[in-house]
Amino acid sequence: MKLTSRQPQTKTLTDLYRALDHKHAVTITYLKPGETEPTVRTIEIAELRTASLKVSKRGISGGGIRIIAMCRLRGERREFHLSGVLSYTVHRMGYILTMPENTTYETPEPQPADDAQALFFYELARDQDDADYRPRKLIQTDTDLAA
Numbered sequence: 001m002k003l004t005s006r007q008p009q010t011k012t013l014t015d016l017y018r019a020l021d022h023k024h025a026v027t028i029t030y031l032k033p034g035e036t037e038p039t040v041r042t043i044e045i046a047e048l049r050t051a052s053l054k055v056s057k058r059g060i061s062g063g064g065i066r067i068i069a070m071c072r073l074r075g076e077r078r079e080f081h082l083s084g085v086l087s088y089t090v091h092r093m094g095y096i097l098t099m100p101e102n103t104t105y106e107t108p109e110p111q112p113a114d115d116a117q118a119l120f121f122y123e124l125a126r127d128q129d130d131a132d133y134r135p136r137k138l139i140q141t142d143t144d145l146a147a
Helices: 009-022 116-126
Strands: 024-030 039-050 053-056 059-062 065-071 076-081 085-094
Touching: 009 024, 009 039, 009 085, 039 076
Parallel strands: none
Antiparallel strands: 024 039, 024 085, 039 065, 053 059, 065 076
8 A cells, every 4th residue: 555645646646547557456545525534445547637727716726636437336437636545555456347438429520521611610610619709800900809
């Protein structure tokens, strides 16, 4: 068992990435935010993901690294924050659970091959943040775009 408080976070991440690469199960002692009693879980890591930061009036929150894994206790997909892992043990036993398929993915329409403007709008529609963007001609009197 390795205590995360006695080693750098990069060492912990290296061990978890190695377990993910070799598909070895990991037993973690995890403390949920706001709780006082840690829980012990054996997980099968599917991915390690960086969480986005949220900026609000209270300051910056979120961030950190999330462990996306299948929990052997519950038999379902779970997310754990790396900051909540108190200790861990990498086992030699392989994965036995299968990660559920992503159900939110929608197959996109085939892209147009003959029209440049249609291809442009097709690419914009794929990115939901830019779906409302429409190009416009810039003129010298546009001051709202000045830096």
